[in-house]
Structure formats: C-alpha cells, structure tokens
Amino acid sequence: MVHTCVVAGCRNRRTPGTTLSFYRFPRDPARKQRWIAAVNREGWVPNEGSRLCSTHFISGKQVKNPRSPDYVPSVFTSAPMSPNIKGASVCELYDKQEAQVEAANALLFLQGQGRLLEDHGQIQSQEEQESVFSSLSSCDEEEDDNDDEEDNKEEENSLTGISPGGVKPVKNISTKSPDYETSLEALKKENVELRESLEKISLTEASFRNNPEKVRFYTGLPNYFVFETVMLLLVPHIKGDKNAKLSKFQQLLLTLMRLRLDLKNQDLAYRFGVKVAMVTRTVHRIISIMFVTLVPTTVFWPSRVELRKNLPASLRSTYPDCAVIIDCFKVSLEKAVGVDVNQQVASTIPTQSTQSAMVDELKYVIGVAPQGVVTFVSRGTPGHVSDKNLVESCGLLCKLLPGDIVLAEYDFDIGDLVGACKAELKITSRNYIESGQDGEDSLLFSTFSDKVDVHRHVGRVIEMVKRRYSMLTGLVESPFTVIDSTTNVSTFDKIVQVACALNNLCISATPLE
Structure with a gap:
C-alpha cells in the first residue's frame, strides 16, 4: 500500500526501496x-x-x-x-x-x-x-x-x-557522574566563598549590621545601633525614589565617609559608582539635613540641674557650679577667601576695616560640659579675630546664668564679659599660677590643677572630634565656605556642628561616675 505524508509541502511517499517510515x-x-x-x-x-x-x-x-x-x-x-x-x-x-x-x-x-x-x-x-x-x-x-x-x-x-x-x-541511566558531582560541589563552595568575600568589601546595609568595627571605621559611630538611630532620625527628610542611583542608606553613608575619612569626591564617586557632581550634591544636602535635624537634638545647653546631677566627682568638690569649659580651635582653608570682617563678628570690632579681607583660616569657640559633651559651637570667624571679640559675638554669653562658673585657659581675656552676666571666669592653666599670682586664688588654682587639668580636658574633647572626623583637620575646600542663603550659614560651619553632634553620640571623653 502506498502512503503519502499528510504534511503540507512534504512530498514523501512510501515507495519500494525508500528508508522512510x-x-x-x-x-x-x-x-x-x-x-x-x-x-x-x-x-x-x-x-x-x-x-x-x-x-x-x-x-x-x-x-x-x-x-x-x-x-x-x-x-x-x-x-x-x-x-x-x-x-x-x-x-x-x-x-x-x-x-x-x-x-x-x-x-x-x-x-x-x-x-x-x-x-x-x-x-x-x-x-x-x-x-x-x-x-x-x-x-x-x-x-x-x-x-x-x-x-x-x-x-x-x-x-x-x-x-x-x-x-x-x-x-x-545515572544523570550525574562522580566527576560531575565533584565539580558541582566545588563550584558551590567557591560561590559561597565569593559571596562572603563580596559581602565583606561591599558598602551595603547588611554588611554593616553585624560589623561594629566597620561601622566605627567608616562612620566614627560606636556601633550599628547608634548608626541606625541616626538613620531613622534622618531618613524621613532624605530624598529618595525608585530611580535614584543612591539609596537613603548610601546617601547617609557617603556623607559620613566624607566627614570621617576626608575622602575626595572623586574617590567616593568611584566607590559608589556615581558621578562626582552627584557626590557633591549629596554631601551638601545631607549635611544640611543633619544640621537642621540632628544638631538641635544633640548639641544643646543643659539645664543647671542636669549639669550638677552629672558633674564628675573631680569637679564636684571644687567647682560645683561649673557650667562650661571653653576653648578655641582653628582650621586652615585650601584657598584664601574674601570675608567681610564686620559681618563675621556682628560689628563688634569697630577698629576693623569694613572692606573685605583675605582669610586663610577660620577660628571656632567650642563649649564643653564637665562631662565631656559639646554644648556649644560658634560660627567660624577669621583667624586673626581675638578670642575676646569672638566670645562676645558668638552668643555664648547669652546662655550663662548668674552664679555659673566658666573655666578657660589663661589666654582668654573675657573676665569682664563673663562678669557682666553675673557669672565667674576661672583660669585653670598652671602657667597662670607661675605668672606671679598669689593669695587665696593662687592656692585655689593650685589645688584644682592637682585634681584635674580642665584645659587638657577640653583639648582632649576637641582632639577627639578631629580624630573621629578627619575633615576638620585637613584644608577646607572652597565650595564648603560658601554661605547658604536659606540658613545664612556656610557648609563648613554646618560640618563642624554636625561633627560635634555625632561626637556627642559616642562615649564621653570624661566617664561619668
């Protein structure tokens, strides 16, 4: 019987001698x-x-x-x-x-x-x-x-x-030969090892969660719990969307790495896979958010009750009314900028010219509570402005109450300014004792110097802040000196206050008893 294939276009037929079925x-x-x-x-x-x-x-x-x-x-x-x-x-x-x-x-x-x-x-x-x-x-x-x-x-x-x-x-038939099984297990093991090594070097939220050393190195904060607390406080104010190249976590981490390690914007751009312009915008935006949100909650003047309650034992018997320990520190500018001196010190220097002067460093006055917590940070002023004029214009005197004691080093000539607020200035340096002072005050200072070096105490706090956030020790780049029109504060002034705020979240320089 002859059969023909039913497929359209197929002409195969069963004929004698054909090999088709x-x-x-x-x-x-x-x-x-x-x-x-x-x-x-x-x-x-x-x-x-x-x-x-x-x-x-x-x-x-x-x-x-x-x-x-x-x-x-x-x-x-x-x-x-x-x-x-x-x-x-x-x-x-x-x-x-x-x-x-x-x-x-x-x-x-x-x-x-x-x-x-x-x-x-x-x-x-x-x-x-x-x-x-x-x-x-x-x-x-x-x-x-x-x-x-x-x-x-x-x-x-x-x-x-x-x-x-x-x-x-x-x-x-067996689908897997012994060699196949061995190769498969080796590849699985290699895959796990690669994932673990990638997790260690990645800058993801999961890689920080159980690694306090990594948190301290990149952010300066003591552990992930503190880091997460800061993140929860700031996240509602951080801009983020599905198409953003940087998540909210990465934006905050990038900014903290900039403060902590003083990394250049190009370096951060390579690390996070973005453009330099995005790094610059992110740092300025997150710093502004931290200045508005974080600084008021961590850098504030405590009440007198809180000061006395947490006063270290070394000061409790000598200066129970100590309200603040003050000192100054300077930072250098990468490039000299023109600054109107009268605007910087609120017109408190009548002898200074009203013309803009070229400034190559900025000076800040910092107030530290006896417990080692930063309670006050001034705005940056030109480095040649005297300490007295700086203290008079920064707003520190407005926070003093009658009976408060202000501790400072010998070179702070602000006794009359503090006295006008019905407070008292105490000079704590040993050099002051060796300058010829005598009587009861001399004995008091000598006794106090033997118990605690307050001028070293505040210096230790300043060094701690600079050590935690290296950006305060390097040369300040010109874009950070531009004053923000909305807050009338330069970005670097915000950075100094943010660094002090973050430092307050860490262990105090002087442990509480």
Missing part, C-alpha cells in the same frame, strides 16, 4: 490532537489512511515516551522535501541518523532527563549503526501491517524501561 496518527485523543496541531492544516481531520513520515521527528522515528521530544512531531520546513532519498549513500544516511540521535540526547539532557554514560553511549552508537543498515534492506510495506503490533510493543517497552532501539531511555 510512515506512522499513523495516535489513538490517544490528547496525543492525536497534538499531532494535528503540529501538522497545522486548517480545518483538516486525519482518517485511517493518514500517515506522517519519519522526517518530521528529530531522531527519525516516533517515541511513545511523553518526556521525549519525539513524542510529538516537531521538524517542519517550508521548502518541499525530496520525494525520494533512495539515491543517498549509506554513509550520508548514517551521518544524518547519528546527528539526529545526538540532537535528541542533547534535548533530553536540557529537559533534565540526564545524559548517557560513556560506555552506554558507545553501545547505543553501535546499535544505532546496526539499525540504520538493517533498515536500508527492510521493506517498509510490512510496517503498516504491523503498526498495531509495534504500538503494543512500544507501550510494553516504555513500561519496562526499554526504548524501541533496544537501549534503555536516558532517564533510567
């Missing part, structure tokens, strides 16, 4: 429907005489295993197929059959069915070769008569795990 459509309704869909002939329904040739299967024959790619025909070409391949040589047919088998095995492997071991692969290759040569000499007319028998045999073989070619299906 022709298959009737399956009896299983679901599989039959899939075959009809694969043939893709609109409105066409197969009958008992409809046949599909073997060229439409990857391996050259249908397979009853539902997991096989040849369970449903899948090879269709737009060009008409040759009606007769009788003239093809035996070698060409064998090469084509072998390539199809290899393609089928590759697809099975990709579908998770595993792969053949080398010895089984050799056996299969030999058996496939024998089947090809035997098929060349067999008559395909008998195939149609024995279709039902083959179907039953294939179903039986599928239950027993044997394929029509006599080789067990790929799924029943």
Whole structure:
C-alpha cells in the first residue's frame, strides 16, 4: 500500500526501496490532537489512511515516551522535501541518523532527563549503526501491517524501561557522574566563598549590621545601633525614589565617609559608582539635613540641674557650679577667601576695616560640659579675630546664668564679659599660677590643677572630634565656605556642628561616675 505524508509541502511517499517510515496518527485523543496541531492544516481531520513520515521527528522515528521530544512531531520546513532519498549513500544516511540521535540526547539532557554514560553511549552508537543498515534492506510495506503490533510493543517497552532501539531511555541511566558531582560541589563552595568575600568589601546595609568595627571605621559611630538611630532620625527628610542611583542608606553613608575619612569626591564617586557632581550634591544636602535635624537634638545647653546631677566627682568638690569649659580651635582653608570682617563678628570690632579681607583660616569657640559633651559651637570667624571679640559675638554669653562658673585657659581675656552676666571666669592653666599670682586664688588654682587639668580636658574633647572626623583637620575646600542663603550659614560651619553632634553620640571623653 502506498502512503503519502499528510504534511503540507512534504512530498514523501512510501515507495519500494525508500528508508522512510510512515506512522499513523495516535489513538490517544490528547496525543492525536497534538499531532494535528503540529501538522497545522486548517480545518483538516486525519482518517485511517493518514500517515506522517519519519522526517518530521528529530531522531527519525516516533517515541511513545511523553518526556521525549519525539513524542510529538516537531521538524517542519517550508521548502518541499525530496520525494525520494533512495539515491543517498549509506554513509550520508548514517551521518544524518547519528546527528539526529545526538540532537535528541542533547534535548533530553536540557529537559533534565540526564545524559548517557560513556560506555552506554558507545553501545547505543553501535546499535544505532546496526539499525540504520538493517533498515536500508527492510521493506517498509510490512510496517503498516504491523503498526498495531509495534504500538503494543512500544507501550510494553516504555513500561519496562526499554526504548524501541533496544537501549534503555536516558532517564533510567545515572544523570550525574562522580566527576560531575565533584565539580558541582566545588563550584558551590567557591560561590559561597565569593559571596562572603563580596559581602565583606561591599558598602551595603547588611554588611554593616553585624560589623561594629566597620561601622566605627567608616562612620566614627560606636556601633550599628547608634548608626541606625541616626538613620531613622534622618531618613524621613532624605530624598529618595525608585530611580535614584543612591539609596537613603548610601546617601547617609557617603556623607559620613566624607566627614570621617576626608575622602575626595572623586574617590567616593568611584566607590559608589556615581558621578562626582552627584557626590557633591549629596554631601551638601545631607549635611544640611543633619544640621537642621540632628544638631538641635544633640548639641544643646543643659539645664543647671542636669549639669550638677552629672558633674564628675573631680569637679564636684571644687567647682560645683561649673557650667562650661571653653576653648578655641582653628582650621586652615585650601584657598584664601574674601570675608567681610564686620559681618563675621556682628560689628563688634569697630577698629576693623569694613572692606573685605583675605582669610586663610577660620577660628571656632567650642563649649564643653564637665562631662565631656559639646554644648556649644560658634560660627567660624577669621583667624586673626581675638578670642575676646569672638566670645562676645558668638552668643555664648547669652546662655550663662548668674552664679555659673566658666573655666578657660589663661589666654582668654573675657573676665569682664563673663562678669557682666553675673557669672565667674576661672583660669585653670598652671602657667597662670607661675605668672606671679598669689593669695587665696593662687592656692585655689593650685589645688584644682592637682585634681584635674580642665584645659587638657577640653583639648582632649576637641582632639577627639578631629580624630573621629578627619575633615576638620585637613584644608577646607572652597565650595564648603560658601554661605547658604536659606540658613545664612556656610557648609563648613554646618560640618563642624554636625561633627560635634555625632561626637556627642559616642562615649564621653570624661566617664561619668
């Protein structure tokens, strides 16, 4: 009986001597429907005489295993197929059959069915070769008569795990060789190690959470709890959106790294993978937010009750009314800038010229509570302004109450200013005692100097702030000296106050008893 393939454009026919196989459509309704869909002939329904040739299967024959790619025909070409391949040589047919088998095995492997071991692969290759040569000499007319028998045999073989070619299906053969298992375990181990090493060097929130040393190094804060507290306070005010290149955490971390390590903007741009302009904008914006939000909550003048309650024992017997210890420190500018001196000191220097002067350093007055907490920071003024004029103009005197004692070094000539507030100035340096003072005051100062060096105490606090935030020790860059029009405060003045605020969140210079 002569059969013609029902696929549109396929002219293959069963003729004497052809090596093609022709298959009737399956009896299983679901599989039959899939075959009809694969043939893709609109409105066409197969009958008992409809046949599909073997060229439409990857391996050259249908397979009853539902997991096989040849369970449903899948090879269709737009060009008409040759009606007769009788003239093809035996070698060409064998090469084509072998390539199809290899393609089928590759697809099975990709579908998770595993792969053949080398010895089984050799056996299969030999058996496939024998089947090809035997098929060349067999008559395909008998195939149609024995279709039902083959179907039953294939179903039986599928239950027993044997394929029509006599080789067990790929799924029943071990899918992983010992070498494969070893390589897989090694790759998994290497993957874990790489992830751990990447986590250690990354600047992510998770990498800081359980690493207090990393927190201290990059932020100056003692631990992640303090860092998280600062972050929770600032996050509602930090701008962030889904398309932002820096998260809110990264914006805060970048700013703290700028203060802590005095890293250049280009360095931070490389570390966070952004442009230098974005680093500059981020630092200025976060500093402004911290100045408005963080500084008022951490740098403030305590009440007299709180001062006396937490007064160190070394001062309790000598200066129980000590309100503040004051000192000055200077920072150098990277480039001299023009500053109107009268504006800087609030017109308290009548002898100074009203013209702008070139300033190459800034001076700050800092007030420290006896416990070691910074309670006052002035704005920066030109370095040549005297301490007396600086104290008079910075607003420190307005915070004093009658009876308060202000401790300072010998070179602070502000006794009359403090006395005008009905407070008292005490000079604590030993040099002052050696300058010829005598009487009761001299004895008092000497006794106090033996118990505590207050001038060293405040110096220690200033050094601690500078050590924690290296930006205060380097040259101040020109963009940070520009005064913000909204707050009338320069960015570096904000930085000094923010550094003192962050320092107050750390352990005090003088431990409380």
